[in-house]
């Protein structure tokens with residue numbers, strides 16, 4: 406542990422940064438978070454991540470005691486305090502302390518705001534260069550009538566168990582289906598398929614509205630590649646020419662295998678590679694810290 410952690414306006418040495426056991430995020434997962442990347446001293450899509458954080462908060466009736474600009478500033482200040490040029494940034498907001506215990510969201514203090522910065526290299530997946538192996542797992546992504554997938558909440562148990570199930574079967578990442586059997590997303594990323602030069606991705610009914618997902622859609626459209634957001638099944642990925650996953654941590658990572666079957670020719674395909682190259686350019690346009 407090294408560096409500084411932001412907690413409610415203070416920058417504390419990482420080894421001293423802690424939060425009470427009465428925190429609602431610790432007790433119930435009652436909070437939200439974001440995951441951003443800093444590339445060469447520039448934070449990619451800072452405003453979009455902060456906006457999603459505030460939208461998640463609003464959706465779960467949690468108020469953040471900072472303005473959007475103050476949150477952006479707090480994130481930049483924390484990155485500067487860590488002297489990090491290439492980093493993963495994790496802002497976390499919980500509903501605050503619940504001294505009385507119990508679920509009632511009214512029995513809480515003001516929200517707790519934590520920002521953690523961790524130095525990292527290119528991708529969070531060790532396998533990203535060679536291409537990832539996905540496994541369709543038994544756990545299903547709940548629809549919006551359970552918990553809207555646009556809320557990036559601190560309840561990641563489903564995702565953690567999905568990742569563990571995939572890894573137990575020898576894969577690198579999970580592919581979750583929704584309750585109707587359509588492709589939803591990965592445990593920490595959105596899924597894309599390529600077929601006959603066109604790009605397909607599931608709708609947002611059971612998937613997080615990924616900021617990288619939107620960036621990829623914009624990049625593809627700008628390169629005159631057709632993109633379809635539609636219901637997709639395992640049939641579609643087994644018949645895809647290429648597949649890739651997207652996320653702020655992973656960037657764009659090619660998928661070369663699903664359920665032990667090669668995707669297309671079993672190696673990163675040309676459209677995926679083109680998008681990866683373009684993404685490496687686009688991330689240079691982040692906000693300087």
Ligand SMILES: Cc1ncc(COP(=O)(O)O)c(C=O)c1O
Nearest residue numbers: 593594595613615616617652653
């Ligand atoms: C469940 C899930 N889906 C998709 C994503 C990708 O979202 P983004 O591109 O905004 O990082 C994430 C990112 O953490 C995630 O946790």
